[in-house]
Amino acid sequence: MKVDLKKTLDGYRARPGEFRVLDVPPQQYLMVDGHGDPNSAPEYAEAVAALYPVAYTLKFASKRDLxxxxxxxxxxxxxWAASMAAFTSARDKSQWDWTVMLLVPDWISAEMVDGALATVAEKKRPPGLDRVRLETLHEGRCVQTLHIGSYDDEASVLAELHDEFLPGAGLRMTGRHHEIYLSDPRKVEASRLRTILRQPVE
Known part of the structure; x- marks a missing residue:
């Protein structure tokens, strides 16, 4: 049977208008780091274009070998950014740092990732491939919600989370702002995009 982690992992559960506290276990991701406006910085598109061939090569290897x-x-x-205002009031995307990621199942080993990277490099080395790495992310206690709408409309939700919900719940931010893109912006109009917004806290 084909496993769909979106349906089995609690971290993919979120509702609009609800801030939910949850504990996220350590999970491993393919990652690429970068800086700048994701809409205009070439390295963001290159990062995404490097992640997917590695992810699908891993998927096929898992099915074939395991x-x-x-x-x-x-x-x-x-x-993340030096100033949180870059995300809320200012929305200065040129100041943003980012790590784009694709979750991989826990049975995928580092050796399998090395093999997938080598396979992709042999077939067609996409720009950014040398920046792809496997890393375990442990976020622990988090608060998340589901945002429906354009990415630029997230600011009011984040302001409510930062300025109202967290102080009211006796929580403070610890890790980096995390987004999970449940919709493909190439196929879904901006007003209907579904994005999980997550913030590690303590």
Whole structure:
């Protein structure tokens, strides 16, 4: 049977208008780091274009060699900046740092990732491939919600989370802002995009 992590992992559960506290276990991702406006910085598009061939090569290797097939999970990203205002009031995307990521199942080994990287490099080396790495992310206690709408409309939700919900719940931010893109912006109009917004806290 094909495993769909979106349906089995608690971290993919979120509702609009609800801030939910959850504990996220350590999970491993294919990652690429970068800086700048994701809409105009070439390295962002290159990072995404490097992740997917590696992810699908891993998926096919898992099915062929381990007999374990799975759905490649949705794109995710960590975002941060020197000033939080760059995300809320100012929305200055040129100041953003980011890590784009694709979750891989826990049975995928580092050796399998090395093999996938080598295979992709032999077939067609996409720009950014040398920046792809496997890393375990342990976020622990988090708060998340589901945002429906354009990415630029997230600011009010984030302001509510940062300025109202977290102080009211006796929590403070610890890790990096995390987004999970449940919709493909190439196929879904901006007003209907579904994005999980997650913030590690303590």
């Amino acid at each position: 007999g374990r097939d799975y759905v490649v999970p949705p794109l995710e990203a960590l975002w």
